[in-house]
Amino acid sequence: MKISSRTEYGLRAMVALARMAGHERPVPLRAIAEAEAIPEPFLDQIMAKLRRANLVTSVRGVNGGYHLSRPAEEISVGELVRVLEGSLAPIACVDDADPDSASCDLYAGCHARSVWVRVTKAIARALDQLSLADVMHDDVPLQV
Incomplete structure (x- = not known):
């Protein structure tokens, strides 16, 4: 992503x-x-x-x-990313907001799709748990 x-x-x-x-x-x-x-x-x-x-x-x-518009503690990074990016889904077939997501012939029985569902949920959970205040006060070293 x-x-x-x-x-x-x-x-x-x-x-x-x-x-x-x-x-x-x-x-x-x-x-x-x-x-x-x-x-x-x-x-x-x-x-x-x-x-x-x-x-x-x-x-x-x-x-x-x-x-x-509200305190930094009340604004999640997930909310911000959704506003600016749209969906957090890495591929269309796991995007609930996309009406064409079920258009793939393999949609219902695709085993690979479950991987992308898990990835999407993990990304959403991680971003939704972070607030702007968390980012402001983050002491994590900036080395990757």
């Missing part, structure tokens, strides 16, 4: 937003873009999508910007 730049930048932007202000004051888009080295026009598109999903709210005007 490959995560898009939109999701990578979206998570970084949300963590930066939580660190900079959380709920208290709006953070200008430019400040987030500069802090995270994200192209501002692309970040604008991401934030619009997050705003429509009620993960952030925006304030217009000279002192405007963005802030989280």
Whole structure:
């Protein structure tokens, strides 16, 4: 499974937003873009999508910007990824939201499909258990 730049930048932007202000004051888009080295026009598109999903709210005007719509502890990484990526399913036949997922002739009896169901559930569980606050305070070494 490959995560898009939109999701990578979206998570970084949300963590930066939580660190900079959380709920208290709006953070200008430019400040987030500069802090995270994200192209501002692309970040604008991401934030619009997050705003429509009620993960952030925006304030217009000279002192405007963005802030989280709820505390960082209440926003899961899974929710964020679903908003920006869509389904977490690595292949179409395990995507419950895809009406064509059952179009494969082997759908009902495919033994390989069970592998992808397990992978999808494991990914969802792992991402849903992480909040933005967890990511902000994560002390895991960044070596892979």
